[in-house]
Amino acid sequence: MIKLKSKTQDALLFYVLRTISLVVIALLLGIIFVLIQAAWPAIKAGGLTFLFSKEWNPVEDRYGALPFIFGTLVTSLVALLIATPVSVLIALFITEYLPKSISRIVALLVEMVAAIPSIVFGLWGVFYLAPFVKKVLAPLLKTHLGFLPLFQGPSFGIGILTAALILSIMIVPTISSICRSIFELVPAHQKEASYALGSTKYEMIKLAILSPSVSGISSAVVLGLGRALGETMAVTMLIGNSPVISSSLFSPAATMASVMANEYADANTPLHISSLCYLALLLFLITFLSNLFARTIVKSFSKG
Amino acid sequence: MPNLNDAKVILEAKKLEAWFGDFHAVKGITVDYREKTINAIIGPSGCGKSTYLRCLNRIHEEIEGARTAGEVLLEGKNIYDKKVDVVDVRRRIGMVFQKPNPFPSMSILDNVVIGLRLQGISKRSTLLETAEVCLRKAALWDEVKDKLNSLGTSLSGGQQQRLCIARALAVNPPVLLMDEPTSALDPIATAKIEELMNEIKKEYTVIIVTHNMQQAARISDFTSFFVYGNMIEHGLSADIFTNPKEKQTEDYISGRFG
Numbered sequence: 001m002i003k004l005k006s007k008t009q010d011a012l013l014f015y016v017l018r019t020i021s022l023v024v025i026a027l028l029l030g031i032i033f034v035l036i037q038a039a040w041p042a043i044k045a046g047g048l049t050f051l052f053s054k055e056w057n058p059v060e061d062r063y064g065a066l067p068f069i070f071g072t073l074v075t076s077l078v079a080l081l082i083a084t085p086v087s088v089l090i091a092l093f094i095t096e097y098l099p100k101s102i103s104r105i106v107a108l109l110v111e112m113v114a115a116i117p118s119i120v121f122g123l124w125g126v127f128y129l130a131p132f133v134k135k136v137l138a139p140l141l142k143t144h145l146g147f148l149p150l151f152q153g154p155s156f157g158i159g160i161l162t163a164a165l166i167l168s169i170m171i172v173p174t175i176s177s178i179c180r181s182i183f184e185l186v187p188a189h190q191k192e193a194s195y196a197l198g199s200t201k202y203e204m205i206k207l208a209i210l211s212p213s214v215s216g217i218s219s220a221v222v223l224g225l226g227r228a229l230g231e232t233m234a235v236t237m238l239i240g241n242s243p244v245i246s247s248s249l250f251s252p253a254a255t256m257a258s259v260m261a262n263e264y265a266d267a268n269t270p271l272h273i274s275s276l277c278y279l280a281l282l283l284f285l286i287t288f289l290s291n292l293f294a295r296t297i298v299k300s301f302s303k304g
Numbered sequence: 305m306p307n308l309n310d311a312k313v314i315l316e317a318k319k320l321e322a323w324f325g326d327f328h329a330v331k332g333i334t335v336d337y338r339e340k341t342i343n344a345i346i347g348p349s350g351c352g353k354s355t356y357l358r359c360l361n362r363i364h365e366e367i368e369g370a371r372t373a374g375e376v377l378l379e380g381k382n383i384y385d386k387k388v389d390v391v392d393v394r395r396r397i398g399m400v401f402q403k404p405n406p407f408p409s410m411s412i413l414d415n416v417v418i419g420l421r422l423q424g425i426s427k428r429s430t431l432l433e434t435a436e437v438c439l440r441k442a443a444l445w446d447e448v449k450d451k452l453n454s455l456g457t458s459l460s461g462g463q464q465q466r467l468c469i470a471r472a473l474a475v476n477p478p479v480l481l482m483d484e485p486t487s488a489l490d491p492i493a494t495a496k497i498e499e500l501m502n503e504i505k506k507e508y509t510v511i512i513v514t515h516n517m518q519q520a521a522r523i524s525d526f527t528s529f530f531v532y533g534n535m536i537e538h539g540l541s542a543d544i545f546t547n548p549k550e551k552q553t554e555d556y557i558s559g560r561f562g
């Protein structure tokens with residue numbers, strides 16, 4: 001009797017688990033299918049030139065994705081350039097400098113930053129970060145690095161740099177918490193090997209912690225990139241939303257996510273809607289690829 | 305043979321104590337080590353041999369909650385003095401650990417010369433020369449000379465240990481601490497390491513922890529016997545192994561205890 005019961009229980013569990021997994025997979029495929037279907041008119045009309053066309057003009061019903069691809073990549077890359085060193089330093093500080101009791105609390109606080117809703121970052125950015133960029137950061141960059149095209153032109157507070165800054169704050173918890181777990185994996189005997197040869201703490205960190213962690217840090221960065229690429233709300237509020245391609249970081253721009261958020265509600269021609277869906281499909285593809293890439297790095301890291 | 309007891313003292317421990325948090329692991333060790341001798345430390349597992357050894361080059365303090373008291377004099381100067389640079393201490397007192405620990409992201413060659421690189425030496429010919437000399441001393445050269453650029457971790461455990469010995473020798477430390485360096489080695493590699501120690505004794509002072517009584521008797525000039533953080537007996541190995549003063553030592557080396 002008991003045997004029979006456990007058998008039906010196991011069978012039931014198996015069916016439930018299988019159904020749930022299938023539903024999730026079906027959902028993913030369904031989303032992709034619907035996206036392709038909705039984007040089809042734009043794909044047919046624009047094809048690959050959609051990717052390289054600079055013009056996004058709903059009035060004349062002509063659509064090109066280049067300004068948004070540009071905006072997405074530039075904000076994300078600048079955010080990574082800022083967030084990566086900061087995250088690695090935070091992770092090193094937590095694992096190597098703080099006593100264990102305090103380090104747990106600090107690590108938790110850093111991770112809590114990830115729990116702050118995007119809209120809150122957006123508001124904070126509008127009220128504090130944008131004025132700060134306009135009044136302090138932009139003039140500072142202009143006086144010291146103004147010879148670079150990156151730091152020329154007027155700053156209105158809102159633009160690529162501000163959006164990238166907010167993005168970098170948002171991805172620091174992701175990158176630093178992965179880095180922290182990588183650094184914690186470094187065995188004590190590696191650090192001791194380094195110290196025993198007469199390294200300073202700085203040299204020990206380079207030798208025993210950072211150099212074997214390079215691929216791990218890279219995968220953390222790519223995971224951070226995944227988060228930055230798709231981030232919508234805060235960026236939409238801070239980037240200025242104009243589909244221009246400028247060499248200046250002070251200039252406003254738009255990202256793939258921000259234009260979708262801005263325009264889906266009042267898109268009135270079928271091609272406009274379809275072009276937004278085409279953008280959605282592209283964004284999905286890019287984030288999917290970057291995640292895949294991160295995973296392969298993680299794999300090669302755990303093997304080596 | 306010159307009298308070993310007349311040789312110059314190079315390293316002395318004075319009332320050296322060590323703790324892990326509240327746990328008192330090393331309890332007031334006073335002993336001196338003479339230049340160009342091999343000094344064995346024996347004793348039952350967990351009696352504080354490694355901890356004591358790790359106090360001699362100030363690695364012990366890198367463990368969270370660990371601390372020490374007392375003095376260690378290297379050529380008469382206390383290495384625990386506040387004014388002393390701990391980095392310099394560790395360059396002059398090298399260490400080989402119980403578990404082989406080559407740097408996993410580095411080639412065999414880079415592993416050997418990393419100590420020199422840390423000292424700012426970057427001339428390739430110097431590095432290559434030192435690497436060959438040290439790998440030969442560590443009896444590893446013939447096995448690795450054709451693959452100096454492969455990863456250090458691609459070697460077998462015993463080879464890795466000899467690589468670590470070569471790495472420690474490369475910075476030319478007058479004192480070399482070895483914590484059971486042959487416990488992971490086969491008899492042939494062990495014999496090679498023992499041969500090596502007899503060789504390096506001409507230039508260096510070696511302090512070696514070992515569980516192998518025959519090894520201690522074979523290679524060492526002096527032996528200390530530790531129990532529960534205390535040093536029960538220290539003296540010429542010839543005396544300790546044939547005619548120990550303490551009953552506990554006698555019991556231990558004859559296998560009746562520990």
Ligand SMILES: Nc1ncnc2c1ncn2[C@@H]1O[C@H](COP(=O)(O)OP(=O)(O)OP(=O)(O)O)[C@@H](O)[C@H]1O
Nearest residue numbers: 324327329347348349350351352353354355356367
């Ligand atoms: N990191 C640590 N934290 C707390 N206690 C420790 C730590 N390392 C060692 N101990 C304790 O200190 C004592 C001495 O340890 P130690 O490693 O010096 O012994 P040992 O004589 O080298 O032993 P073995 O012969 O097994 O290597 C042991 O009781 C051990 O439990």
Ligand SMILES: [Mg+2]
Nearest residue numbers: 353354402483
């Ligand atoms: Mg030990």
